[in-house]
Amino acid sequence: MEDMTILEVSESSCSICKTPMQTENIYCPECGFPENGTDSDVAKFHARNAMKKNQHMDAGKKIRSARNVLYVMAGIIILFGVVSFFNDQDIALLISNVIVGIIYLALGSWTSKKPLVAILLGLLLYLTTIIISAIFEPSTLFRGLIFKIFIIAYLGAGVYSASSIKK
Amino acid sequence: MDKSCSSCKTVFLEDVKFCTNCGQSLLKSKVGTRTTSLNIILAFYVIFLLFAVAAYFLYEQYPFSLKVEIIIESIFALLVLGFSALDYRAILKLYKLPKIDWKIVTFSVVFPIFSAFTVYFTVEYANTHLFESFEDNYYGGYTYLDHPLFWAILFTAILPPIFEELAFRGFLFNQLQKLVSEKVTIIATAFIFALVHFSFISLIWILPFGLILGYIRSKYNTLWYGIVIHFIHNFIIIMIDYYTYNSTLLEL
Numbered sequence: 001m002e003d004m005t006i007l008e009v010s011e012s013s014c015s016i017c018k019t020p021m022q023t024e025n026i027y028c029p030e031c032g033f034p035e036n037g038t039d040s041d042v043a044k045f046h047a048r049n050a051m052k053k054n055q056h057m058d059a060g061k062k063i064r065s066a067r068n069v070l071y072v073m074a075g076i077i078i079l080f081g082v083v084s085f086f087n088d089q090d091i092a093l094l095i096s097n098v099i100v101g102i103i104y105l106a107l108g109s110w111t112s113k114k115p116l117v118a119i120l121l122g123l124l125l126y127l128t129t130i131i132i133s134a135i136f137e138p139s140t141l142f143r144g145l146i147f148k149i150f151i152i153a154y155l156g157a158g159v160y161s162a163s164s165i166k167k
Numbered sequence: 168m169d170k171s172c173s174s175c176k177t178v179f180l181e182d183v184k185f186c187t188n189c190g191q192s193l194l195k196s197k198v199g200t201r202t203t204s205l206n207i208i209l210a211f212y213v214i215f216l217l218f219a220v221a222a223y224f225l226y227e228q229y230p231f232s233l234k235v236e237i238i239i240e241s242i243f244a245l246l247v248l249g250f251s252a253l254d255y256r257a258i259l260k261l262y263k264l265p266k267i268d269w270k271i272v273t274f275s276v277v278f279p280i281f282s283a284f285t286v287y288f289t290v291e292y293a294n295t296h297l298f299e300s301f302e303d304n305y306y307g308g309y310t311y312l313d314h315p316l317f318w319a320i321l322f323t324a325i326l327p328p329i330f331e332e333l334a335f336r337g338f339l340f341n342q343l344q345k346l347v348s349e350k351v352t353i354i355a356t357a358f359i360f361a362l363v364h365f366s367f368i369s370l371i372w373i374l375p376f377g378l379i380l381g382y383i384r385s386k387y388n389t390l391w392y393g394i395v396i397h398f399i400h401n402f403i404i405i406m407i408d409y410y411t412y413n414s415t416l417l418e419l
Contacts (some may be wrong), residue, residue, distance in 0.1 A: 025187035032185035032192060041190065098366040103370075116349045117355050120205070124212050128362045131216050134224055135365075163201045163346070 024044040059161035066119045066158025069151055073126065074104035081092040100129065116162035170281065175239055179212055194238045204345040218246060231311040233318070247334045253299060258337050275395045278379070283403035286372050293368065306408040319405050328397035335360045335377070336393050338386040353381035376400075 007080055013020050014035055014096035016027035034041035081097025084090050103125060110150045130148060134141040170193055172186035184194055222239045229235040251258050305323050309315040320404045335356050343352040357377030359372045370393075380393045 027185050027187050029179075029181075029183035029187050032190050034190055037190070045190070059231060066176040092368075099367050104273070105169070105197055108204070114347065114351055117343075117351050121358050123209075124359060124362060127213065127216060131220055132365055135220060159205065160202070161206050162288060 032149060044062065056165050059165045062154075062157045062161035063111060063115045063119070065107050066122070066155050066161075067115075069154045069158075070104050070108035070111065070119070071121045071150070073122075074101045077101040077104065077129075099124070112159075116159065119158040119162055120157055123152070124153060126151060172326055201346055204342045207250075207253065208216045208342050208346075211342075211364075212359065213335075214246060216244065219363070219365065220289055233312060236318075236322060239291050240322060244326070244330050247330045247338070251338045254338060255276055255340050258333070261337055261388065263389065265387055265391060268387075271383065271387060271392055275392050276399065279396045279399035280403060283400045283407070286376075286400075287404055287407050290369070290372070303407055304412050305410045307412050312382065314381065316405075316409055319409070322384060324402040324406050327392045327401060332390045332393045334381070337390055338378055340384060349385055353378060353385055353412075356381050361393065367389070379418075381412075 012035070014031060014033050015027060016033040019028055019030035021035060023036070026041075027135040033045055037045075049078070069098050075098040077097045078101035081094045081101070084097075097116055104122065107118045107122045107125070168181065170329045171177065172179075172189060172191050174191040174194060175186060175189040177186055179193075185192055222243075225235050225239060281396055306315060306319045307323070309318040312318050339359060340356050343355050347355065358375055359378070360377040360380075361373035364373050366373075380396060383389060383392045383396070
């Protein structure tokens with residue numbers, strides 16, 4: 001009976017996540033809130049959480065930018081294939097470009113569910129298309145170099161941001 | 168299992184996420200591990216792209232050189248083994264002989280027969296009728312050598328299954344598993360496997376082929392079935408090439 005009384009008295013709950021915690025505990029074992037800490041500890045907790053939230057928001061922006069890059073790539077590649085077909089009747093280029101364009105679209109759409117792998121595969125696909133073009137025509141490697149660097153940078157930032165916030 | 172705080176050394180008998188004494192997070196940081204895996208995957212892919220470019224130009228420069236062929240295959244094997252050494256413990260487990268399961272053994276023999284014939288004739292049809300070009304005859308590429316069938320089988324049917332399975336279903340699969348779920352890993356390895364074949368048209372058949380190999384590797388946790396399927400598939404392609412090459416020669 002005495003033990004039960006002690007148990008009742010010594011339990012409280014975290015004011016942030018409502019997890020039951022013992023009164024002698026300073027910090028919540030679930031969310032780390034300093035329930036019995038000083039004002040300075042509470043301020044640090046909130047500052048840390050705000051920083052995390054900012055990081056997530058920043059990562060979210062980078063992921064959205066990478067997704068837009070994938071959609072833009074899809075549009076450019078399909079358009080280029082169609083234009084080439086009307087100019088040179090190049091059916092092989094049209095089919096290849098439509099396939100690659102559809103893949104970019106699919107990866108862009110997949111970023112809402114699996115951003116890390118979708119952007120990573122988009123980046124690898126882009127690097128491969130650069131290399132294939134360079135093999136057939138080496139001068140293409142330096143054509144639109146700044147545009148290529150931008151795309152790689154956006155996709156790279158998207159991949160690492162998705163990796164940093166993945167739970 | 169007891170958990171202790173790295174900061175204040177308090178020991179916890181229960182599973183807690185934060186130290187109740189000093190507020191230190193007790194969750195293992197997986198961000199660092201993920202970033203390392205991501206860096207390795209990107210390095211792996213970029214190095215293989217550069218290798219593919221170098222190999223392409225070497226083949227263009229020396230189309231009839233056994234030495235160049237051996238050098239390129241050796242570099243590829245060394246690169247794969249080098250990357251695999253980074254994760255050798257996990258990879259070695261994939262070479263344990265699996266328990267014989269007749270269902271998968273039968274599938275490993277029947278499926279590549281089906282895939283090889285289907286792919287050979289559909290790809291040939293697409294290339295001749297749609298793209299008005301001809302796919303290279305793999306066997307024909309070795310007729311400048313003595314015993315061309317031996318070299319064709321070695322360089323097309325034996326070495327690629329061994330090293331490509333190790334690279335994609337072994338090393339890359341393990342690294343991707345650290346980043347994403349098992350299902351997504353199967354899809355991603357199949358996609359990358361298809362990409363490195365450098366033919367967007369071939370994505371149509373290499374992607375499903377890679378998905379099946381990835382699924383089998385995931386389900387049975389071994390590379391052996393994948394190697395067998397890959398070998399039989401490539402071997403049949405070579406034998407059809409051998410047959411068509413000699414038939415064409417007889418007709419002439």
